[in-house]
Structures are given as structure tokens and as C-alpha cells.
Amino acid sequence: MSDQNNLDELLRAKEAWQEKVNKALEKQPERKEFKLDSDLELEKVYDPLDLEDFDYLSQLSWPGQYPFTRGIQPNMYRGRLWTMRQYAGFGSAEETNQRFRYLLAEGQTGISVAFDLPTQIGYDSDHPLARGEVGKVGVAIDSLVDMEILMNQIPLDQVSTSMTINAPAAVLLAMYMAVAEKQGIPLDKIKGTIQNDILKEYAARGTYIFPPRESMRLVVDIFSFAGKEIPNWNTISISGYHIREAGSTAVQEVAFTLSNAIAYVEAAREAGLEVDQFAPRLSFFFNAHSNFFEEVAKFRAARRIWAHLMKERFGAKNPRSMMLRFHTQTAGCTLTAQQPDVNLVRVAFQALSAVLGGTQSLHTNSRDEALALPSEQSVLLALRTQQVIGHEIGVTDTADPLGGSYFIESLTDHIEEEALRYIDRIDEIGGAVAAIENGFIQQEIHSSAYRYQKEVEAYKRTVVGVNRFTDSGEQSIDLLKMDPATSRRQNERIKEIRLSRSQGAVNSALQDLRKAANGKDNLMPYILTAVKAYATLGEICGVLREVFGEHQQQNIF
Amino acid sequence: MADKPLRVLVGKIGLDGHDRGAKVVAQALRDAGMEVIYTGLRQTPEQIVETALQEDVQVIGLSILSGAHIQLIPAVLEMLREQESHDIIVIVGGIIPKEDIGYLKENGVAGVFSPGSTTEQIVSFIKQRFKEKK
Structure with missing residues (x-):
């Protein structure tokens, strides 16, 4: 490509094509402006001229090789497919346990726990x-x-x-460890993830409890404790998913997620941890939205940025510290309440983009989720979608099959460049914590959300079944019904526990926790003791609320 | 005589943190010339009513996606009745199953806006209601 003669020949040939395009446009103007969700105007076609300075070794290399653009495993899905992990949880522990066992029996390969809001808020x-x-x-x-x-x-x-739990992550992790011990399983054998990503709660998801500084201490306490006690546990899942759901663009999703990641790495280093001690257990969570190629490129760009950041900015030596491992969920906000079966199609394409982008695990949404929590039948179809992608259509047979595409590589470069620009801006503000505290990130997300809604309402953006191809007929679908008695039964169970446990042990565990929270000790061992004494989540978080105080949100719109 | 702008409280009732819709609606109402007070997350029915009365609003727009609407929204309407605030209308947006919409309306909710509703629909619904009242 660098060969001058070759380049001249290409330019001449392109001129001939351009003339044809002009003629075609005279006959038939183009349908609309063609833009990415992140606002880049697209070319009619991509060619070698778009990748003039492209360097294979430094920008791509092979899968499993730095900078991991093409994936983190040397042969990707030929060895093992991604983990099929459906986020599930409703009602009581009994009902959810039934759903987990059903999904495992149907071929799901990992569990993902959804907690109710009171649990998530302590x-x-x-x-x-x-x-x-x-x-x-x-x-x-x-x-x-x-x-x-x-x-x-x-x-x-x-x-x-995987447990989607943030502000009280330490408590739920402690409970899980206690259950493993009761099952007689050594702690170095348990595998999983806690979300534990508090920064995106302030910016996008809303289940924060404590102020940022105190929350960051809890996050780092978990990094440090888990590194020693549960080496196969992912101590955080740094999440762009909810940032995207809140309305961000693909570029913003990458930029804000990685800015949050930088803040966690810096906090851990300030607490005295070595980067290679904790970074291999950092994991990520992204959204698979509807603009197919933009999404594929987004995953690849995120991997490359992270590898560079870890190596160059943080001096990581262990390649595992530089590998961005991620879970993906298809975009809940793209599901429509109208014609819900059409969501099956959306989800399939979104899931495919995640697989072509090299995800390590995947949740496919169910068709009925704009209406209710998913029914068993809908969840099964969502899981089957992953199984078709993994086993039937051949996309897993070779690693990074879209790598080298002029378009995909141009998009990957573009997303990387734009995301880095945002990361620089956030660094100038003083990092992610400061950019959340001053509302910059929330405001950026909100502006994108508002623009998106206006585009839908102005018919600049098509949503099948909502602003075009609407159907007056009602599509009936059986929705999951919740058991109204759950709340009463939970309350009875709490009463029983309070009567049957040793109150002295609970009181002293909570007293020790309070003392530790006021000091500098790692809080995990204290939380573990309290959990094992059957202190409740509310009691443990109550102590921390007393000591740390509660976060007050600014209301920006 | 120039009309005084309508005052609207946009509130997130219950514990869910999904405020994308609430904020988009809040901005659309403001862009349509209304005065908007946005409460932020995790509001109880008591807090919603208290703020609505303090701010002297004519409309309360409640956003909820957690499924707790059945308990929380009738509580708001009950308190408004106790306060004899008959002039305030309550509208709801979020994930509300169809069979619950009737129940909410029976309890006095003026309008329910499900996923796919436009901000334009919400703006004109409110304007229409207050045109009728004059």
C-alpha cells in the first residue's frame, strides 16, 4: 500500500468510480444521511486509501497478542465458546434457584444473578x-x-x-464465599464476578449508597482481599452497559468506561497495590447495540485502548493485565413493547456483533423485556439464539473474521481516536470521579439521549414497529407473573432469622465492623464475620451508612 | 393576557435508577415552555406530594420501571386527595403492564405513557388537559 505507483493507480481507478457514482446520484439521490450512532458521517465505500498508514503488527497483530485488537485468545472460539450467561432473578431465592437450574439444564454455562432493588441499595x-x-x-x-x-x-x-451488585458488593461476595465454604469447596476453586463498579452507578445506573470516596475504599478493599483469598474471582466488571442504556453513544460508552477503569487502577495503586497484582482480575461489561459494524469496531477499539493504557500509562508487565476481558448484553433500550417478537431479530443481530467483537460471555435479552421480566419460554429462545450463533452459522470457526476489512479497521481507528479525545478531556477535569462529581459525564449522556429521542420523533431514525412499519393489531404474549406474597414471606423469614441467630455474635460483629470502617483496616474480613453470624444485609449496610454517610445525587437534565 | 407557564414536577418514584426517560421528558417539557422541577431518584410518595405542594405544580409526572407502581402510585393519589389538591393531574411513564393501566386510571391517574410514546404526545396531552380546564 505504501508503494507510490500502486497508490497513483488506486487514485486513478477511484476517480473513474467517483464519476460513476456522480452519474448514479443524478438518477437517484441517496435515501438519507448515513451516520454512525456516534455521529460520524460514513463514506460510500471503504478502500485501501482509508488505511494508508495502517500497520498490521502494531495495530492488530494476531489474536492473543498485544494489543489484543483481534481478541484475547490465540484461537478465540475454536477452543471454547463464550460463556452463555443469562441475567436472571425474581421473587424469592427458591424461585430464582429454580430458574438457574432450568437454564443450566438447557445448556447455559454460567449463572448471572439479578438482585431486587432493596438488595442493591442495601x-x-x-x-x-x-x-x-x-x-x-x-x-x-x-x-x-x-x-x-x-x-x-x-x-x-x-x-x-456473576452477581450484578455494586454498592453492597462486599456483602454479597461474603455471602457467596460463606456458601462455598458450607458446600465444602475451597475458596481458590470458586469462579465468578461481582459488578462492584460504583462509578457508573453515580453516572448512569443509580444504585449507589455511599459517597464516592468511601465507595472507592470498599472497591479497593475487595481488590486487595480477593487477590489473596479468591484468586479466580473477577473483582469488578467495569460497565459501559448502563452508560449506553442511559443514552450514550458507542464512543462515549468506551470512553466513560475506560475513564472509570483508570480511576479504579489509580485508586488501587494509591492504596499500595502493584498493578500486576490486581489488573488481571479486572473485567468489563459492554452493550451490544443495533448499529452492527459500529459495535464490532467498538469492542475491538476498547481492547486496543486498554492494552495501550495498561502497558504505557500504568507500566503493566503481565500480559493478562493488558487484556480487556468482557461480558456483553444486548441493548435493552432497543427492545420495543410494540410487536415484541421482532425483538428476537434485534437481539440476534446484536448478539452476533458481540461474538464478532470477541466477547468472553454474553446475555441475550428476551423478546418480552420491554413489557415485564422475561417468561421462561422467552428466556429459552434468547438462549437458543446464542446456541445458533455458537454452533450453527460458522462465525466462530476462525478468529476475528472481520479483521482487515477496510470499513471495520477504519471504524476501529475512528472509535479509538474519539474515545481517547474524551479520556483526555476527563483527565483534564481531574479524572472520572471529578467528572462525575461536576456532572460532566451525566450531562454528556443526557444530551445524547435527548438527541436520540428527537431523531426518532423526527423520523430521522427508524425504529421498526414504533415510528415505521407500525401494526394496529395487538400481538399477545404470555408474561411472567410475580407472586405477590414474596414480600410477606421475606419479612417472615427475616423475623425467624433474628430470633434464631446468636444476637451477641451479630452485635459484636457489627461493632467490630463499625470500628474498622472508622479506621483503615480492610473491611472484607469484618463483613465476612458479620455475614456468617447471619447479620442481615440491611444491618451491615446500616453500619456503613452511619460511618460513611450517603451520596446525594445532583439532578441534571 | 399571556398565560403563566404550566408547572410540572417530574419525579422518579421508587428505587429504580432508570432516569433516562424522566430526564428526556423533563427537557422536552421545558423546551415546550413549561417550568419543570425534577426530583431525582428514589422518591417516596410522601416526598413527591410534599414537593408538588411546595412547588405549586399543576402536573406530576412519575417515572417508574421497577414494577412497584401498583403500591406507590395509588399512594400518591390518595395523599393528594387527603390534601384536597384536586387540581393537580398525575401522569405516569415507564414499564406498566397493560392490565395495570386500568387500575392506575381507576385510582385517578390521568394518563399512562408506555414505551414508544413520544415526548410530543406527552406535551400535547398536558396542554390539551389545561386547555379544557379553562
């Missing part, structure tokens, strides 16, 4: 603010008893478990 089911919320968007977990039931007959040494 309230017991009998707290006044839990009114109406118990067991609704996930399973209600109040104490170790619930976690024991949740994982009943699930072999924790064979199945990996």
Missing part, C-alpha cells in the same frame, strides 16, 4: 423504602439464609457466577 425486605419493590427486578437477598437457598444444589466449583 435495605432489608422489611425496610419502609422497600415497599412494593421486594423481588420485583431481581431476587430478594436479606441474609446468608437466602444465599444458601439461592445456590442450593448448584456446584460452586463447577459453575461460575
